[in-house]
Amino acid sequence: MLAGKRILLIIGGGIAAYKVLELIRLCRKAGAAVTPVMTAAAGEFVTPLSVSALAGEAVHAELFDLTSEAEMGHIQLSRVADLVVVAPATANLMARMAQGIADDLATTLLLATDTPVLIAPAMNVRMWEHPATQRNLATLAADGIAIAGPESGEMACGEYGPGRMAEPAAILAAIDAALGPKPLAGKTVLVTSGPTHEPIDPVRYIANRSSGAQGVAIARALRDLGAHVRFVTGPGEVPPPAGVELVRVETAREMRDAALAALPADAAVFAAAVADWRVENASGSKMKKDGTGRAPALEFAENPDILKTVSQLAEGRPPLVVGFAAETDDVIANATAKRARKGCDWILANDVSPATGIMGGSENAVTLITADGAEDWPRMGKDEVARRLALRIAQALAAD
Template sequence: MSIFTGKRIVLGISGGIAAYKAADLARQLGKAGADVHCVLTEGGAHFVTPITFQALTGNPAWTDAWDSRQSRNMAHIELTRGADLLLVAPATADVMAKLAHGMADDLLTTLALARECPLAVCPAMNRQMWENPATQRNLAQLRADGIAVFGPASGEQACGEVGMGRMLEPLEIVAEVAAFFTPKRLAGRKVLLTAGPTFEPLDPVRGITNISSGKMGFALARACADAGAEVTLVAGPVSQPTPRGVNRIDVQTALQMRNAVLANVMHADVFIGVAAVADYRPADAAEHKLKKTGSGGMTIELVQNPDILAEVAALPNPPFCIGFAAESQNLDEYAAAKRAKKRVPLLVGNLVQDGMGGDDNRVVLFDDAGRHELPQAPKDEVAQAIVAHFARMLA
């Protein structure tokens, strides 16, 4: 189940050019499972009309504190009752100043004063406005008042300048909100994990690898960070973006991955071996590109790669170890045998046809209590379920 399922979010849109992004943000929050209700300032409605947000969310959009559609004409009170978050995106310099000083001269700022739910803002403004001492004082006050601040980012701005003040992209904000809602089950823990394939070179342009996309490992890194852990991710050659708050170490080969893991494992409370590490590598990689010689075949001598998970689990004081087993058949038999051989408290098994390289996965968790099958779901949701499971084991 998505972390957004059952969540009611009031989305405030103020008068900045980034208001056009708020339309996609409303759509993405709804797509993730949230019930979204939009409130626009007068300036915000100049950029995007209320009917756009009504069409995207299926809920009425609000602009006027005197709107008689709300019972007793108290929209400024009723709209946030039962809400899980008031999210202002974009939050202009003007709106940030009003929120910092308790001003309430329109529906959005009055809602912020009368709310019973948390408040988060996504700043969006010109770089000079962002850097202005007054804005920075207001920012410090908002944080001191316990208001969450997502962003801003640095980049090209509508004015043509480049610098800090650009609002985060909609999917980045969705990730920030997901982290905000996630219980901090791993607060104070340090997690080290591997993800993706390894690439074992035959020559400068060819090598032995596999179809792992790294999506499951990156989803777990993101879920661990959202749950409050300090996360280090050792990644094979993949094109996945680095999750927010995660320290990433890029490697190519199994030996490089092993060295990176051993250099960081002494600080870890949890080690998760998600990577699809090549079992074998060529004994000798050619210095130059191999050429065809005649019509005959080619014999390549392979040597075994180290077993990173087994090596970590065998350390004198090992972290809590979680292994992964991707099989094409006999999942229960092979996964149980792998868990026993490597002596890890938890092993996550799946059939390659159910998830390897794709966006969804179906996994089975094997631990001392037995077998726990999770339903097929997007990998982000599977990762959240895995984190919840091993967090209970740690507790």
């Protein structure tokens, strides 16, 4: 897969550095050569000996190592690789990259390179969500730097949320995508994601358990294959990926309007868990108990069917429209009927019964339903589901 490729791996100083040892092993197993560079802080978490033993090459760490400078100067070192990978990319390292600071070997190489760069961020959730980090992330994405992760999960500090470094297998897939062909280059894909929030009053709303993780993963996978992604998302828990055209919405009607405004597109993937109903008589003021023991009467109205609306457009319909069917009973039968009723090309059906742990979880098990029938996919991580779907979309668009 990566045979003959050379990766310059810059290891940042974070607890996630231990995962890099497995990443090196996977890269070499895939046929790539790995030249390791360690920051001073990285040595607090993994040893140069361990890194060197797995990479099969000496570790570079000092900018003013005269022997290394004589044999391979830092400018040459920055340009002999096919890809520069920074893992973990700490908040500090990302900040220095964004500002063009070159005060050690790692940042000097990053400033001097003309090679594509991929980062795998890793930090505490509060650091990741800080406006400064998000500004730096946006700067790096605008500079053309590819980004793998981060994921949401439990961290070494005991907190939970986004900021956990992507697993080595996911980073390897991102490396492969960065070095491989871009079959979706020049294509535009609309992706909807997350739940919608339908207000009851200014402080309450109707929602569902969707985290938005699958939609985010799909947008990221399509982006990695070269697509321009228009990402319309409700208020999901998982942060949107960098490098996409982001539109945030709250309600189903806002999502419909944003999806229509995002057309034309070559393909559309409707992964959002849109609320079926909204409160027709939502209050403009906070509802309060009146002491009678009676709950307020809520009147419901159907929300617009976004998948059906786009699938049945007379003009401007994307050549490929993909929907999701989150079911709890008779999954395949209900999803097959949904595909026919909505008029979309593909439906990805999944069982979201509480026992599956899929809704809001890190894995998914889907069945791809097309005009040719049903194709079961094994249970796998949502990133892998996204990569498989993105490749299928690329194949379908290439065949048209």
